[in-house]
Amino acid sequence: MRDKKGSNHxxxxxxxxxxNKAQFDSVEYKSKINALKDCYKQCSILTGDYYYLxxxxxxxxxITVFYKGEEDFLTKEMFKKSFESQ
Numbered sequence: 001m002r003d004k005k006g007s008n009h010x011x012x013x014x015x016x017x018x019x020n021k022a023q024f025d026s027v028e029y030k031s032k033i034n035a036l037k038d039c040y041k042q043c044s045i046l047t048g049d050y051y052y053l054x055x056x057x058x059x060x061x062x063i064t065v066f067y068k069g070e071e072d073f074l075t076k077e078m079f080k081k082s083f084e085s086q
Contacts, residue, residue, distance in 0.1 A: 003083070008049040012036060014056070037064060037071070045069040054079075 001009045014033060033055070040051035044066040053064040063074040074082070 008047070009052065010049060011052045011054065012040075013054050037066075040064075040066045041069055041071060052079075 001011075003009060033053070037053060040053060043049070044051050045068060048068060051066040053066075055062045055064070061076040061079075063076070063079050065072050065074055
C-alpha cells in the first residue's frame with residue numbers, strides 16, 4: 001500500500017490461533033516468524049519502506065512494524081490512528 005506521502009507499507013499477516021483442523025509445530029512456526037522479523041528489519045533499512053507483521057492471537061492483533069531498522073509494536077487502534085494523519 002502507498003500512503004499520501006508516497007511511502008510504501010508492506011504487510012504479512014499471520015495467525016497463532018490453534019485450530020483443530022490445522023496442526024503445526026509451534027516452535028518451528030515461531031522460528032519462522034522470528035526469521036521474517038529479521039528479514040523485515042533488514043529490508044526496512046535497505047528500502048526505507050514500512051514493513052508490518054500483524055499477528056492475530058485469539059481476538060487481538062499484535063502488530064510489529066519495522067521502519068529504517070527500528071522495531072515498534074502497535075495495537076489495532078494505534079495502527080488505525082497512524083493512518084488518520086497521513
